[in-house]
Amino acid sequence: MLVLQSITITTPKGRVLLRDLSFSVQQGDKLAIIGEEGNGKSTLCKLIADPRILLESFVVEGNIQRDQLPIAYLPQQLDESELSRPIQDFMMRDETGNVDYGKFAEVKRWLGKFNVLPDDHRFEEPLCNFSGGERIKIQLARLMTMRPGLLVLDEPTNDLDIPTLKWLENFIISSELPILFVSHDETLLTRCANRILHLEQTEKKAVPLWTYVSMGYVAYKDARSLHLQRQTSLSRKQKMEYDRQIEKWRQIYQKVEHAQATISRQDPAGARLLKKKIKNLKAVKERIDGEEKIKKPDPEEAVTLYFNDHEDVYAQRCLLDDELGELRIKDRCLAHHLELKVFGKARIGIIGNNGSGKSTYLDHLYRSACRKGTRVAYMPQNYERLLSDDQSPVEYLTITGTKEEKTSIMTYLGNLKFTEEEMRQPIANCSQGQKAKILLTSLVFSDADLLILDEPTRNLSPLTLPVIETMLKMYHGAMIAVSHDRRFLRNLTSQRFLFDVNGLHDITSDERILE
Known part of the structure; x- marks a missing residue:
């Protein structure tokens, strides 16, 4: 189906992203590409989907052999021009720019099969009016009308709620097509992948490594740990x-x-x-x-992040006591009858459908905690709300400006695999995974008693998640987190709520939701 031979990709600045990469994708393969942000996963997906995308800005060496059937590509993010297009136009416009109305019946069939068939009048609505889960289904329906021989999905799990994640798992597992996909969702990786391609950058990101194995994710993790x-x-x-x-x-x-x-x-x-x-x-x-030396491993999971020792918050201490009659955006009511009390070392997880207003609710809870006088730290889903593009990571984390503080900041960032150059470059040049690590480090320096986290693991490699879990388990205060990461919710939350228009519903006892 697809064979890559001795692929080397070099960036315009001379950094080698991939070196001598060789692997194949055959019928029945569900190949997961894993690794930290910035290691070349999306670049590789683009190369497979359409080499012309890369050749304008990267130096690519090696050979790619593929069948005549088209390769259908779902990008990590659609640009604004695509999001603003009506569904009808988005689904049926071909590469020449013409709308092929002959595809309408097939488009409706796939949308119906994916249970996302809009009313006729909604075919004129832009794609941006639909939820994250609906967009993924619409994009996949569009790809299936191409009758592809291979699907390439780059981070399809971003912005998906748990029901849509489960739907996507079933789609990948049941599809007769070979599928190559990038994901940070460990549950999806565990259930869907039967091949693993792991991309790494070692020795201060100077030496790229890759590992290709014909096994599932858990088996690979165990074999890697033993190695x-x-x-x-x-x-x-x-x-x-x-x-x-x-x-x-x-x-x-x-x-x-x-x-x-x-x-x-x-x-x-x-x-x-x-x-x-x-x-x-x-x-x-x-x-x-x-004599040739056996190098000590420098794996991506060899990161450390921890809170300094701090006396635990009293179990009876109330950090947040919030009642809200209505949660609104302009003239739209997102939810009503919202009540939440947070004590001591509570670990609260909130789930809900995409677009239901969870992030807006976290904004409200943050302001409410501040008004109460609680020391609170916030990690929003949109990192740019807090991070300044023109500051460096060190500058952003600096509070007092002392030499000791600077040394501490650089030590923490170094423990998270930042090179000295990356510590000093503008945050605008950092990957989304690095931005997440900067904000997680800011939590450590905040000395807060309450953490409010919006999808904290969405851009982190699954192999580094145990470190973040350990960090948060040892935290001295309370945590409220919106997350669709089922592993995170299972391992780190003791109370779980479903957020919908009627408020918060305690679902702690319903373990089926996290299956």
């Missing part, structure tokens, strides 16, 4: 052996050097012998240093 443990153990043993040899060499060298310094001038033969020994010892040192 990293073995490599770490071998590296440690080799380092111990190296230190032992160097110490032995040093002791011998010092003895010979001392003998050379104290030998009598009346013993020239002995001096020549000692000089020869020194030369031989230096050769031994070069041989020891020249």
Whole structure:
């Protein structure tokens, strides 16, 4: 179906994103591409979908072989011109710009199959009027009318609520087409992937690595963990052996050097012998240093982030006591009869349909907590609301400007795999995953007793999520989080609410929602 041979992609600035990448996609493959933001996942998807997209700005080497059937591509984000197009125009306009009305029956069939068939009058509405889940279904319906041989889906899970995530899982699993997809959703990866392509950037992002395996996500995670443990153990043993040899060499060298310094001038033969020994010892040192070293692994999951020790908030302390008759945007009522009380170390998760108003509600709760006098920190879904594009990560995180604070900030960012160059570059140049890490670091420095988080894991590699989970589990205060990440909700929330137009509904006891 699709074969890539020795693909190397280099950015305009000379950074190698991918080197000598080779793999194939065959019938029945559900290939998941994983890795941190900025490692080349979307770039690879674009190359597979249409090499012309990349050739204008990247240097691409290698060969791609594909069948004659079209490759259908769902981008990570549609541009504004696409979002503003009416559904009818979006679904039926071909590459030449003409609307093919002959496709109308097939378009309606696929929209109906995906349970997103709009009323006739809504065919004239722009795509931006539909929810995130509806947009994904509409885009997939459009792709299926192309009768493709391969689907390439770049982050299709972004902005999806849990029901639509489950629908997407069923679509991927049941589809007869081979599907290549990028996702950070661990539950979807676990259920859908039967092949894994893992893209990494190691050694301060100077050395790209890739791993392709014919196994599911959980099996790959386990195999990778075992491999990293073995490599770490071998590296440690080799380092111990190296230190032992160097110490032995040093002791011998010092003895010979001392003998050379104290030998009598009346013993020239002995001096020549000692000089020869020194030369031989230096050769031994070069041989020891020249032996191939087993590198200590530098995996993407080797990140650290933690809150400083802090006394836990009293269980009876009320951090938020909010009642809201109506939640509105302009003249639209999003929800009414909203009540929420937060005490001590509460861990509250909120779910709900796309576009229902959850983010607007979190904005309200943040303001309410501030009015109450609670020390609160907020991580919005739209990072640009807090981050300034022209500031560097270090500048954004700086409060006092002391040398000690700067050192602490750079240490935290370094532990999150930021290079020094990335710490000092404008935030505008950072990936979405890096922006998420900057905001998570700001939570650590905030000294807040209440965290309000809007989709905190949506741009993070699934392999780094255990670190974030551990960080939040150890947090001394309370947390309110809107999330559709089922692993996050299972592992980190003890209370869960469904948000809809009638308010908040306690669904903590209904574990089926998180299946």
